[in-house]
Amino acid sequence: MLVQILEQVINGLLAGAYYLLIALGLSLIFSLGGLVNLAHGAFYALGAYLAIVLAEHVGFAGAFVLSPLAVALIGLLIERFLFRRFYREDPALGLLLTFGLAMVAEQSLRWVFGAAPIPFSIPPALKGQILVGDFIYSRYRLLMLAVAATAVAALWYLLQRTPFGRVVRAGVQNPDMVAALGISLAPYMASIVGISVGLAALAGVLLAPISGVHPAMGAEILTASFVVVVIGGLGSFWGVVLAALIVGVVRGLTVYFFPPAAEASMYVLMLLVLLFRPRGLFGERIQRFE
Amino acid sequence: MDHPLASRRRRQLVQGAAAAAAVGSLGFPAIVRGQSDAIRLGHLTPRGVNLAVEEINAAGGVMGRKIELIAEDSVNPQTASTKAERLIERDKVVAIIGEISSASGLAIAQVAQRNRTIFFNTGCNSDELRGKSCNRFMFHTEAANSMYVNAEGRALLRDGMVKGKKWYSLTADYAFGHDLLRVAKRFMQANGAEFVADELVATDAADFSGYLLKIRNAKPDLVISNLAGTQITNFLKQYVEYGLKFPVAGFAFDTAVAWGAGKGNVLGIWPLVWDSQVNTPASRKFTEAFVKKNGKPPENQAWGDYLSTKHLAQAMNEIKSTDSTKVVEHLEKGAKFDLLKTREGYYRNWDHQLMMEMYTLTFKPPEQVKDKWDLFTLSAPVPGPNESLEVIAPTREENNCIMPA
Secondary structure (H helix, E strand, O other): OHHHHHHHHHHHHHHHHHHHHHHHHHHHHHHHHOOOOOOHHHHHHHHHHHHHHHHHHHHHHHHHHHHHHHHHHHHHHHHHHOHHHHOOOOHHHHHHHHHHHHHHHHHHHHHHHOOOOEOOOOOHHHOOEEEEOOEEEEHHHHHHHHHHHHHHHHHHHHHHHOHHHHHHHHHHHOHHHHHHOOOOOHHHHHHHHHHHHHHHHHHHHHHOOOOOEOOOHHHHHHHHHHHHHHHHOOOOHHHHHHHHHHHHHHHHHHHHHOHHHOOOHHHHHHHHHHHHOOOOOOOOOOHHHO | OOOOHHHHHHHHHHOOOOEEEEEOOOOOOHHHHHHOOOEEEEEEOOOOHHHHHHHHHHOOOEOOEOEEEEEOOOOOHHHHHHHHHHHHHOOOOOEEEEOOOHHHHHHHHHHHHHHOOEEEEOOOOOHHHHOOOOOOOEEEOOOOHHHHHHHHHHHHHHOOOOOOOEEEEEEEOOHHHHHHHHHHHHHHHHHOOEEEEEEEEOOOOOOOHHHHHHHHHHOOOEEEEEOOOHHHHHHHHHHHHOOOOOOEEEOOOOHHHHHHHOOOOOOOEEEEOOOOOOOOHHHHHHHHHHHHHHOOOOOHHHHHHHHHHHHHHHHHHHHOOOOHHHHHHHHHOOOEEOOOOOOOEEEOOOOOEEEOOEEEEEEOOHHHOOOOOOOEEEOOOEOOOOOOHHHHOOOHHHHOOOOOO
């Protein structure tokens, strides 16, 4: 039994990568722009659909590269013409805007591709399982984890070790001071939105072969990703990473011990975390949101 | 079949927008009729109904009057109820056709009963709708959970997958799933299968890896799905991903689920209410017309919508009236209908369930698949040609219905 529990724990860590790429982007856009992006799931769905379309012409590897890039470009346009107007407005307006965008995106996908799920498979080269002792791993999921880990590492480097990242981090804490120093945050914000929605699209590409690709897939994953952000704490990079892994593990253990509560477990976890740490695990005190 | 978020996922799966079809207005006051000569149909699942309406109108309509369709999205039980109410009161529809979720179906049925307007259920599977929650104005073109279980169960008995076998089941955790599990357990007990595990799955679960690890450790003889909608798609894709070798079967299925998983991602034996492979002249004709109109073959949900609309028009033409009560009486007398299957069917008088043949399907090896719609082989009809259609339906003892006045 202990072995089986350990198996679920490891599987849960893998599954945590599911939410990570989406949660990180959500957290970034919120901490820098003050915008709760309810359309974030839509970019994830768009990434999955684009991957299917592109894969027919350029194969899975091509789609894996091109789909996130294309979605990032769309993100840049949306940032330029829509998001930008809402950073300093009442947060409720941003909520309305992104909620509306999410609905437009979902219905557009339904319009173009139909409401039923459309098929997509793991590329033959990545199929198969890896047995380690008694444990079984999906080869594809291990690869997915590697991609997610690489993306997270790259993002961390960008934010923590580059001049770009320094401005972004300063902007999160005190945008007025950054402006007073003569630095315009606008291009940084645009880049952050582009990167964030690109990561969401990357998650879409990665998940398309192993889950149903249908117009509401974005709405489905969004809630869980929000929970991850809240548990991890807004503005905290490692908080979100840790939270994604914890949510994965807690869900895995609940599947083992009491499956009916598996999906509810992350909400209970969120409740407990908020009771003791209202800003989340590693949430930073961000003056303008207090 | 049926769903939770029910309604949501299955709705997404099968059509996107669901509409409650309500049919025309002869039974209403002259002043209303004066506004439009068309007979109006309200619909809560637009797939197949449009084609039926076109065909009916091209053939002269109902008693010379055109049918007009009003499509609405039912979303959830509360909205379904409100919209059914509006279709009946404002739009003066003579019938409502459609729905997918048993919960919303129940809400519509209550409105239909109160307003004495016919409701054809084309996608809700729960036995309870035919039993405890039955009513005089609700008719079921969709098969009941019992019929799915019994059709599938015969195939499993034939393959020796039941007696003394250990089953591992995953059940969607909401009304439909619970209803299906209850019926499935009855079948198991009667035929000597046992559960090695019997687990409920939340309707928003998309990752099945944790369950797959448990299944792998439990080593069952058969894995049973009592899931619905896109959850079946996810389950199948991931089952293949993890390379588990235990046989798979399910007690509820939609063709769109298989299409959504795609070649190489599907396995097992599943029940189905109809498929375009059914080789009768009427079935071929419907399939051809549907492909021409929609660019893809019809699936089971389109069949249900199409058929209900045709049955309603046929009944009204036969009795020369759109009066709901008269249509109900006509149907209860055992009027026979073509079902695009080998045998004709009828709506059973005590629970209003359409008595009909069912099928099971098995998937082709990937190398035999010709195109993305051609994934499986359909069985011969169940029950067989010499049996009563009622042998797979729930009995009065199992699922009694007492129609409220």
